[in-house]
Amino acid sequence: MGRYLVTGGAGYVGSHLVLALLDAGHQVTVYDNLRQGHTQAVLPPATLIQADLADRITLDCTLADGPWDAVFHFAALSLVGESMQRPFFYLAENAGLGIGLIDSCVRHGVSKFVLSSTANLFGNPQRIPIDEAEHIEPGSPYGESKLMLERALFWADRIHGLRSACLRYFNAAGADSQGRLGEDHNPETHLIPLVIDAALGRRQEIAVFGQDYPTPDGTCIRDYIHVADLAQAHLRALDALDHRSVTYNLGNGAGHSVMDVIRTVEQVSGRAVPVRMADRRAGDPAVLVAGSDLLRRETGWAPRFDALPTIVAHALAWREAHAGGYEKK
């Protein structure tokens, strides 16, 4: 049994990782300021420290209260669009506070660190699927802030021997298959929950951002990966850290257009989705699909819930049962 610290463990992906650790019999402490996370997403026996990464005293005390077998770092601002409006806020919060965390980990003898990184590192991909050899050109200050953390971790390994796994997620989606956790952002900006809300009559319609992309139906293509499969990939990456630091792209390797997602939600829910065609959203690349061969080959990871109807069914089940998200059932 291991003992793990998870920053941002009350958020969407972080909470599903906590659950995967608990299900595997580990002991987990969540460190989260609850600005975006939810107390209800921290399931017992995990414990919650409600604090900000900027609170260096609480952070240092928490790390001193080890030993920690690894630190998983999810806590971050994560809206690409917002980061284009507030670049220095994103860089200071995500990169600045993240580097403070890495520094604290080094000072307290943590030997393994897992970073939630992003496909936004590839703002202008030359080849699809996108593998780890793709050139890095962050699409936004959000992506840049994650790149800064990847680089800080490179030096943390080289100088201090802190091993790290950088996992570059594509589009996290779905919910715990047993309905224990789900996706609850405020405001919600992600496609699948918004389309589900339109199907459930909780929104008037879904706006399709752009129909003139160079894709078969003209709408953007993304690689939707089940949040539970993402969580499992973190456990596999953690094992890989016994040998060396690693960096992996993390997706299913299959692309689905915005219209594919809408049709799938209609099929799975049995309800029509009102659609409105809208302009392109700034900064959206036409196609983002991951090449995750390296992760599969090196760690044996394989997705369990890679079928889009399964991802949608799990997301739909949780959203139907939680009309107002975690706070209002």
Ligand code: UDP
């Ligand atoms: N999208 C859309 N309407 C919405 C929200 C998203 O057409 O109301 C599109 C968006 O332009 C992108 C895809 O759906 O092509 C996935 O967007 P999301 O925000 O879920 O994830 P991203 O790919 O930006 O990380």
